[in-house]
Amino acid sequence: MKRTHLAAALAVVLTLAACSTKAGDSGSSGSDSSGVKTGKGVTATEVTLGVMTDKSGVFKNLGLGVTQGNELWAKDFNAAGGACGRQVKLEEVDHGYKADTAKTLYPQIEPKVLGFVQLLGSPVVAALKQNLATDKAVAAPASWSSELLDNPYVMIVGTTYDVEMIDGLAYLQEQGLIKDGDTIGHVYIDGEYGKNGLRGSQFYAKKHNLTVKEVKITSTDSDLTNVVTGLKGAGVKAIALTTTPAQTGSAVAANKALGLNVPVLGNNPTFDPALLKSPAAGALDKLTVVASSVPFSADLPKAKDVAAKYKAAYKETPNGGVPYGYAVGEVWGAVLKKACDNKDLTRDGIAAALKQTTSVSTDDLVAALDFSKPGTPATRQVYAATPDATAEGGVRYVKPLFEAPEAKEYVAPHQK
Amino acid sequence: MSDSAVSEVDTLPETAEPARPRRDPAKLVRTAAWLALLVVLLALPLYLDAAWLKAGQYMMIGAVGAIGLTLVVGQAGQLSLAHAFFLLAGGTAYTVLSGPTGDDRVIGFGLDPGLSLLGAVAVAALLGLAFAPVAGRLRGIYLGVASLALVFLGLYFGQSAEELTGGTSTGRTPAPFSLFGFPFTNDGPQLALLGVPIRAAERMWYLFLLLTVIAFVIARGAAGGRVGRSWRAVRDNEAAAAVMGVSVLRAKAGAFAVSSAYGGLAGAMTVLWFDILKPDESEFGTYGINVSIAFLAMVIIGGLGSVPGALVGALIVNGLPQVLALYSADLGWFSGTGDGALTPVLVSSFVYGAAIILVVLFEPGGLAAIGRRITQRRFRRQPPEEP
Numbered sequence: 001m002k003r004t005h006l007a008a009a010l011a012v013v014l015t016l017a018a019c020s021t022k023a024g025d026s027g028s029s030g031s032d033s034s035g036v037k038t039g040k041g042v043t044a045t046e047v048t049l050g051v052m053t054d055k056s057g058v059f060k061n062l063g064l065g066v067t068q069g070n071e072l073w074a075k076d077f078n079a080a081g082g083a084c085g086r087q088v089k090l091e092e093v094d095h096g097y098k099a100d101t102a103k104t105l106y107p108q109i110e111p112k113v114l115g116f117v118q119l120l121g122s123p124v125v126a127a128l129k130q131n132l133a134t135d136k137a138v139a140a141p142a143s144w145s146s147e148l149l150d151n152p153y154v155m156i157v158g159t160t161y162d163v164e165m166i167d168g169l170a171y172l173q174e175q176g177l178i179k180d181g182d183t184i185g186h187v188y189i190d191g192e193y194g195k196n197g198l199r200g201s202q203f204y205a206k207k208h209n210l211t212v213k214e215v216k217i218t219s220t221d222s223d224l225t226n227v228v229t230g231l232k233g234a235g236v237k238a239i240a241l242t243t244t245p246a247q248t249g250s251a252v253a254a255n256k257a258l259g260l261n262v263p264v265l266g267n268n269p270t271f272d273p274a275l276l277k278s279p280a281a282g283a284l285d286k287l288t289v290v291a292s293s294v295p296f297s298a299d300l301p302k303a304k305d306v307a308a309k310y311k312a313a314y315k316e317t318p319n320g321g322v323p324y325g326y327a328v329g330e331v332w333g334a335v336l337k338k339a340c341d342n343k344d345l346t347r348d349g350i351a352a353a354l355k356q357t358t359s360v361s362t363d364d365l366v367a368a369l370d371f372s373k374p375g376t377p378a379t380r381q382v383y384a385a386t387p388d389a390t391a392e393g394g395v396r397y398v399k400p401l402f403e404a405p406e407a408k409e410y411v412a413p414h415q416k
Numbered sequence: 417m418s419d420s421a422v423s424e425v426d427t428l429p430e431t432a433e434p435a436r437p438r439r440d441p442a443k444l445v446r447t448a449a450w451l452a453l454l455v456v457l458l459a460l461p462l463y464l465d466a467a468w469l470k471a472g473q474y475m476m477i478g479a480v481g482a483i484g485l486t487l488v489v490g491q492a493g494q495l496s497l498a499h500a501f502f503l504l505a506g507g508t509a510y511t512v513l514s515g516p517t518g519d520d521r522v523i524g525f526g527l528d529p530g531l532s533l534l535g536a537v538a539v540a541a542l543l544g545l546a547f548a549p550v551a552g553r554l555r556g557i558y559l560g561v562a563s564l565a566l567v568f569l570g571l572y573f574g575q576s577a578e579e580l581t582g583g584t585s586t587g588r589t590p591a592p593f594s595l596f597g598f599p600f601t602n603d604g605p606q607l608a609l610l611g612v613p614i615r616a617a618e619r620m621w622y623l624f625l626l627l628t629v630i631a632f633v634i635a636r637g638a639a640g641g642r643v644g645r646s647w648r649a650v651r652d653n654e655a656a657a658a659v660m661g662v663s664v665l666r667a668k669a670g671a672f673a674v675s676s677a678y679g680g681l682a683g684a685m686t687v688l689w690f691d692i693l694k695p696d697e698s699e700f701g702t703y704g705i706n707v708s709i710a711f712l713a714m715v716i717i718g719g720l721g722s723v724p725g726a727l728v729g730a731l732i733v734n735g736l737p738q739v740l741a742l743y744s745a746d747l748g749w750f751s752g753t754g755d756g757a758l759t760p761v762l763v764s765s766f767v768y769g770a771a772i773i774l775v776v777l778f779e780p781g782g783l784a785a786i787g788r789r790i791t792q793r794r795f796r797r798q799p800p801e802e803p
Contacts, residue, residue: 056759093745096761099702100474103690104738107617108467108745123694123701126587130691134602147586190575191697195585218698 036084039346041114047086047345049074049332050093050113050139052105052128053120057097062321063120065296066142067092069325070117072309077329083336084345090117099127106131115139115350117332118325122192129154136347138335138354140328142321144268145196150414152374155335155354157328158292158366160377161193161267163407165200165240167382168265168290170404173208177263178238183211185231187224187251188242190216197242197267199413207406219244228254240265245272248287249280256283263288273319273394276387284387288398292382293327293366295320295395302363327365334360367401375414380407442791457625462610466617470689471738476624477685478734480631482714482726484678489712490721491639492671493651494551497708498563499679501570502540504695504703506680507590507687510536512580514591522588523579529593533684540680541673548669567705574695574703587694590687593623624685631678635723638674647671648721710734717771719782728783732771736764 041048051070054063070090078087091112095102102124110131116139119125125141125148132139132153139155141148146160159167172178186201188194198214205212213234215227224247231239239255239262241248248270255264268291275284294303296310296318306326310318339345339353360369367381381401388396461469481499488494513532515524527535550562574581582588593600600619607614638644649657650667658664686702687693700706714733718725740760775782 056761093741094759095741096759098737098761099690101737101741101761104467104470104474105741105745106467107465107470108742126692126694127690130589145585189697191584192586195583220698220700 034084035343036340037344037346037349039114039348040111042086042345045086046089047083047336048089048091048113050091050109050116050137051118052093052095052102052109052116052124053118054097055094057095057121059097059120061319062142063094063097064316065319065321066118066120066325066328067321068310068314068316068318069306069322069327070329071325072306072313072322073326073329073333075313076309077333083333084340086345088336095121095124097121097124099123103127110135110137113137114345114347115332117328118142125154126192136351138347138350140331142324143192145192146199146377146412146414147192147196149375149377149412152355153351155331155371156378157324157331157369158268159379159382160412161196161242162200162203162412163377163380163410164267164290164292164382165197165242165265166204166407166410167380167402167404168267168288168384169201169204169208169210169238169240170406171288171290171384171399171402172238172263172265178210180208181210182237183213183235184238184240185213185215185234185236186240186242187215187217187227187231187247189219189244189247191219193267193269194242197240200410201240203410204406207409217243217247222246222250224250225254225257227251228258228260232258232260236260236262238263238265241270242267243270245270245275249275249278252283252287253280255286261286265290267291268293271387271395276389276394281389287387289385289387289395290382291385292379293320293324294364294383295385296322298323299397300364302365306365323365327362330362330365331357331360331369364401373415375416376412380410446791454629458622461614461618461621462612467742469617469621471735471742473620473624473685473689474738475731475735476628477682477689478711478714478730479628479727480685481679481682481711482718482730483631483635483723484675484682485711486715486718486721486723486726487635487638487647487678488671488675489715490719491644491651492647492668493555494668494671495556495560496551496563496672496675497560497705497712498547498566499675499711500703500705500707501566502544502676502679503683503686503707504570504574505543505676506536506540506683507693507703508574508580508683509539509680510684511582511588511590511687511693515588516591521579522582529591530595532591533593533681536684537677537680540683541677544673544676544679545669547676548665548672551672552665552668564705564708567703567708568699570703571696571699575697581693581695584695584697587692589691590693593620593688595623620688627681627685631681632723632727635678639721639723643670713768713772717768717775717782719775719784722782722784724787725782725784733768736767737761740764 051067053067054060074088074090082088091109093105093109095105106128115137119128119139120142122143125143129151133151136153138153140157141154144156144158144160146162148154148156178184186198188198201212213231213236217227228251239251241251241264248266252264255261264287266287266289268289271289275281294300297307303323306323310322335350335353335357338356339349342349342353354371357371367379369378371378381403383397383401384399385395385397387394481503485496485499488496510532512523513525513527513535514529515522517524517526551559554562575584598604600623601616646662646667649660649662650664654664696702696704710733714729715726717732718729737760740763744760779785
């Protein structure tokens with residue numbers, strides 16, 4: 001009886017399998033009439049780029065901003081003629097900042113795209129790292145850890161957290177706020193983001209004989225008063241932060257309330273203009289933020305242009321993700337043009353073109369970028385800024401793009 | 417493999433009364449149904465795209481973990497919120513055992529991946545056994561809270577034992593799985609079945625299916641046999657169980673160890689599925705409280721103690737977000753953004769939240785009880801006394 005069941009079932013399966021639709025799918029590759037080699041994600045009229053973003057999870061505001069920046073760029077790029085006569089199309093998916101959802105969505109989107117103009121979220125980037133290498137897909141992660149650079153297909157637009165920190169500490173020293181031999185505190189979130197920032201302060205400390213009091217926290221901690229109290233006891237002359245904006249607010253408020261009043265230095269993600277409306281607003285004057293990309297309403301011609309286009313196209317409240325998303329698009333545009341000149345729009349062609357890209361100008365949305373040395377941050381320049389409620393966009397630049405000599409010497413983890 | 421798996425399910429001890437003269441139609445139908453399901457699962461890779469296979473594999477991870485949890489919570493009556501910790505332990509054990517030797521950043525033993533998988537299960541089981549003194553003394557919500565401490569311990573060790581886990585900033589890559597030299601990646605022999613190339617996604621599907629079937633068969637065997645009876649006896653009344661000659665402490669420790677072993681297997685599957693072992697940065701993540709609670713939800717929705725119920729629970733809890741995300745990407749559903757927007761993740765949270773409330777209010781036996789009632793009505797006979 002059982003055997004008949006099995007046999008019958010097998011017969012059904014075989015019949016069904018004979019008409020399986022999945023068989024024989026192969027990647028379309030070849031070259032078009034003008035001799036441009038094409039592969040996945042490229043048709044005669046279109047180049048499709050992937051956007052894996054967070055539209056529903058904890059970073060949905062940032063994700064939306066970056067995506068809208070990407071869209072604005074695609075519109076401008078297509079209006080200017082596109083690449084090899086092909087228009088750029090964006091294929092967007094929402095993973096909700098969940099690595100498992102991203103892992104499932106990836107095989108769905110991967111065959112349709114040439115590469116990724118956005119890959120948001122460090123857990124997502126970590127989970128997809130292997131896939132990117134296997135599929136040779138170039139991707140721009142919205143995460144700036146130099147630990148990611150061991151993957152040649154990862155394109156980090158801007159500098160990395162460690163370099164930001166080195167430049168920032170050099171700025172504090174230049175201003176006479178810290179000197180050789182001082183003790184400084186570094187509060188960091190244990191993870192890709194925080195540990196990378198810590199690498200920077202450790203390197204700088206070694207160069208200048210500083211003592212770093214390291215304080216490890218988790219991203220869910222909300223009150224840093226006890227941490228700052230401890231740092232006060234240790235006699236720190238400055239506090240470095242690689243934290244969330246809410247934690248920054250708590251740290252600067254404690255800095256003031258406890259009468260410590262030392263300068264506070266933060267990586268790019270530590271500041272959010274929303275802090276200016278928080279109870280910590282009065283204590284933000286001690287904060288200096290270092291970043292390689294500009295905020296939404298930066299006083300730059302290109303940033304103003306993007307902001308104007310944004311206001312015409314969308315009605316949401318913009319954030320720093322918009323100019324960043326636009327800048328990543330500009331970098332992709334430069335790489336696509338290079339690949340086009342090489343007559344190779346395949347994934348291999350993109351990876352090769354990326355390595356030949358030595359100076360992308362994003363009109364100062366991001367410092368000039370050089371992708372020719374894998375493992376090395378594409379730039380080591382940052383802006384220094386301080387929160388200012390009266391300035392549009394919430395920050396005022398205190399030092400334009402600069403690169404500290406220590407940052408030049410610094411060897412990133414995967415630098416050859 | 418498939419044939420023997422089903423015949424084992426077939427001969428559940430409660431139902432196998434000696435030499436019935438007439439064949440029991442309900443049993444036959446049930447056997448046929450399991451068989452048909454297995455055949456369908458075996459054939460799916462021929463039709464589904466890699467993304468759907470990936471989603472299916474994630475459900476199987478949930479199924480293996482949930483089967484383990486339903487044994488300890490449902491059968492042995494011990495509330496455990498530590499499942500995520502055993503996932504982390506199993507994943508770490510697999511990665512360390514199979515990791516390459518001579519890496520100066522992380523420890524690796526360079527063992528065969530198949531052996532490492534067994535090792536991961538063994539390590540998790542031993543850790544579960546080590547928790548037995550606690551599990552033996554506490555019960556109910558107190559045990560739940562005590563076991564929750566393990567999740568936080570896992571968070572701490574995951575972050576600080578960087579030589580094992582690779583640390584939170586980079587994690588480490590597990591060795592790709594291979595069995596007797598056959599790789600479960602795109603490498604190795606180019607296979608094709610009925611014109612469908614059998615590559616990494618399909619190979620992993622069959623591997624996960626095999627592991628799930630083994631996990632299922634063993635759990636059915638344990639629940640239906642002497643071990644399961646002793647667990648249920650302890651759950652229902654410890655004094656009575658002791659009078660009948662059941663060693664209460666041993667039964668409790670055994671149930672915890674078995675469930676941990678399942679957690680360890682699910683953990684090894686998790687790192688293979690993600691292609692990375694990366695300890696969590698906070699208490700929510702791949703091995704966080706949220707995962708422990710998700711497993712508990714699977715078990716409650718499926719019906720406490722029911723092994724097939726755990727499968728269905730995993731299908732709902734682990735599968736729904738994935739399936740909705742895939743569909744919504746295909747069809748452009750839930751494309752809104754902002755605070756009030758409906759998203760696949762949100763919708764599936766509502767669905768499984770609602771499922772738990774409905775189950776607790778109207779059918780505390782879970783989907784398993786509903787399933788039993790349906791079969792009972794069809795065949796108008798008492799179903800086997802399954803918990």
